[in-house]
Every structure is written in C-alpha cells, then in structure tokens.
Amino acid sequence: MPPEDTAAPRSLDPPPRRRSPVLHDDPLPLATTAAAATVAATSSGEAVLLAVLLGLAAAELGSAVVAATAVVAFALRWGSTSLDAIAGAQAVLGPGGSVGPAGAVAATWCAAMALVVAAPAGWPAIAFGAAAALGVAGPAPGGPADIAVRVGATAAGAALALVAGLVLPRRPAQAVGIALAGAALLLAVAHP
C-alpha cells in the first residue's frame, strides 16, 4: 500500500491555542481564587473565611494546611481574626513585617514565606501571595504611601508565589511550608 494512502489528511485549520487550565474543567478553583484574592487584597473579612477560601482555591491538602496555619498565625500576631482590624493596626503601627517584638516579626515573615513557598501552581498562587502581603505589609489605605506599600507588597507577593508554584517541586515545598507555618504559629503564640 502506498504511504500517502495511510497518512491522515493534514488539517488546514490553525493550530489550537493553549488554554489556561483554570478556564475549563472545574470552575471552583478559579472562583475561589478570585474570592480569596479579593478578600486578602481588600482586607475585608475574617481570617477563618480567608483560610477556607485559600484551601478551596489550592485544592491540595498540604497547601490548605499551610494556608490555614499561616493565616491563624497572622491573627494571633495581631490578636484579632478581623482582617479589617489587622490592616488597621498596620496602618497605625506600621507594616507587620517591620514593627513589634522580634518574635512577632519573625512569626510574620515565617507565615508569609510559608504561604509563598507552599503556593500551588497556577492562578491560585496569586491569592496566596496576596495573603502573604496582607500579613507582611498590609496597611489599610490611609494615604498614598499606604496604598503604594500595599499595592507593591501584593504585586511582589503574587509574583513570588506564582514563580514558586511553577518552579518548586510540590511535596518538598509543601513540607517546608508546613514547617515554616508551624514555626510561625509557635512564635505568634509565644510573642503576641
């Protein structure tokens, strides 16, 4: 049999474009990512709600545990589960990553690094980065400086989390994230 008879006819259509993985299949990760990122970026809501939204967005148990632990560490560090209160305290006292006792500052950075390191691959990483920024430098908008700090921290956190989610191997990253989040929790309890 001649070879041209068995070959599939070449399509004249343009090659298919690559789609974002979150735009089809399950809509839940994209929706919960948007919700979690909005709640974190606007500091409106409550720590437990943010933790659950991050967990649903990640859809991975390791990342969800890290998110819950880190957000609780933020809440313990400021003594309130209200994200409004956490942002308001930073607007008055200064960014969480630079003011307060050394233990509390260390707790903040550990929690933020845990969120970045354990961020899942893809769009949900943005929500993790926004949550990390909320803890480290998330003052309520009281003026242009506060807004600049907040926007810059959120952008940096989201970018770092996106890169970490793409580059770092999942299981070791989640193990490191759990260790960092646990350390943050202990430090936040010890240095409220």
Added chain:
Amino acid sequence: MTQAGGAWAALCAVVVAAWVAIALGGADASPVTTTAAGAAAAAATAALLGAGWRATSLGTLQTGGVLVLVLPAAAAGAVGGSTALLALVLVVLAGVEAAVASTARLVTGPAPDRRDRRRARARALADSLGLVVGGGLLAAGVVVDRIDGGEWALPAGNRVALGLLLAGAVVLVGAAALGPPRAWATAVPALAVVLAVAERLPAGPGAVVAGGLAVAAAVALPSRPTVALAALAVAAASSSAPLGAAAPLLGAAAVLALPVDHRGAALLGLPGAAALAAAVVPPGRSDPAIAVAAAAAGVALALALRAAAGTPDRNGRARPSPAALPALVLAGWLLLAPGTWAWAGGHGTGAYDRGAAVAVAALALVAAARPALRHTSATPPPPAPPPARPRPEPPVDG
C-alpha cells in the same frame, strides 16, 4: 405527588410560615410563650419534619399532622428553657411515630417472604430504637428532676436528672443524624436540651470530652457532619462565656446539615468556627477555650483528609435531593450572613459578613465573566480521525 403528599406539603408550609412570622415579628404564640430563637427552632423543626416525614397514606398523614402541630411547639418550649414537659411530649410522640411508621411500612410495603419480612422488621426496630431510648432517658430525667423539687425547667438542678437529660438528648441527636429521615425533626429540641444542659457542665472536662467526641465523629463519620458539628456546639457551650456565642451557630449548622445530606455540609460550620476563632484569638484565652479551638482544628483537618482521600458521599450522590431545597436556602443564608442570625448568637460576626459579601461578589463576577473567557480562549475540537480504510484482502491462492 399523591393526594396525601400534597396535603402534607401544604400543611407543613403553613406551619413553617406561621412560626417564621412569629420569629420575625417577635410575638408570642398562645398558648406557647417563646422567644424569637424558640420560634425559629419551631420553624426549623416543622421544616425538617416536612422534609423527612413521608405521608404516603391517610394514617401517616394523620400522625404527621399531629406531630407537625405539637413537635414545633415542644421545640419552642425547649429552646426557651421554660419547661421540660414539652420536651417530654415531644419524645413520647416521637416514639409513637416511630412505632406507627414502622408498622405502616411493613403493612403497606410489598409482601416479602418470611426472611425479608424479619429483616425489614429488624431494620424498622433499629430505626426506632434511638428515638425510643433517647425519649425514655429524657422523660426519666424530667421525672427525676421533678421529684427532686424541680420546676419542669431546663437545665435541671439534680445531677442525676442532668445526666439523664444529657444522655437522652445525645441519643436523640445521634438517632437524627444516623437514623431515618423521619427522625430529623427531633434534632432541634434535642440540641436545645443538650446546649442548655451543657452550660451546667464543668468547663474544662466538658469541653475536652465534647471536643474529643467531635474529632472522633469527624474521623468515623465524615459523610454525616451533623454529629461532629453538634459535638463542637456542645464543647463551645460548655466552655467559658465568650465561646458560648458560637454554640447556637454550630447547632444551627448541625441541624441544617441533616437535610442537605452531603459531606460538603460541613462547610456550614464556618460561621460558628469564625465566631469560635474570634473568641479564642485575643490574648487572655482560657484553657477550655484552647481545647475547643484545638478540637475545631482537628475536626477541620479530619474532614479535609477524608475529602482529599476522595471518600464517597453517604448515598453515593453528588447532589442533595430536591426535597432539601428549603434547607439549602437556609444553609446559604447561614453561610453568607450569620450576622443576621442575631437570635442564634450571630452578634459580632460583622467582619465575616463583609468578607462573605466580598467573596460572593468576586464569585459572581467570575461566574459572569467565565463564558466570555471560555469563548475567547476556546479550543476548536480536534479534527476527527479519518475513517478507517478497509484493508485490501490478501489474495487467496488457489
């Protein structure tokens, strides 16, 4: 829907609407004097009865009709804590209901052979056992308290009565969570009794035991989150005063998880967990409060582990039944705006309400934009493979 089913649905709708009106209006319903919380509990009881009770014949319709009039009133009385007599009536009626329903099912069902008949009878008795035992213990507790000079009021002053009431109410909650749907309605008054009695328990041991039970229930029964949520509510109620505000929210979640009948119903505990965290996080927390918070974390972790493991849902269904629609509406209300549940202790959840509103707005935006995003990034279907050409048959020699 049969004639009896239609009449049953209409009757339940009228009763639920009446109790909702009483709850919203804050009026007293003669002869039952109750609070808004009591009226809301009565409405929930009637709604659960409507969803769980199957009125398939005149007999079951009449029995259900009596129940839907008496049981909500009993629940309202139990929530008000003004009397235990109504709780006693509730339990006796529940026992009668179980017996009647079991008999009716055996009589009206298809004629099985002897072995099937015996098996069906054993199952019906097992279904009724929780109601009968729980009702008996509750009745004994009320009688013991009365003999000791009590005032038919909750919580009881006598320790034995306290234990009997607690055991009976716990059994009733368990029967509602694990038994047939017709037992759902008993969960509301039983939880009211449990929460009222739990306030009398010693804070430390009560919180630890109830919290441990909650974790164990989450591990053993992940597809029935009612048990774990109810145990958490008891733990919160038995701890210090600030945590008590979370108990009614967790109790409401436990009740609403019954007709939702899906492991995802555990998310209904989110407002209660938020109230719990808000009370625990500030400095100066007590040991019982820490124990309850640890139990809540354990429950969440256990449920997440089972969800990650892909444990199938109880009935193998991905979606709740249509009969659960009213409960789903109430569940959505609880999940999104617990601050409006002031009668259930929803005070101080303003931050949660704002966050839930922002999250829902973001979800709605994504839902609205998703078709457009899909359209712009749609992939054309892959070209169909060419039809298989018939292979030429080899020449046959000879």
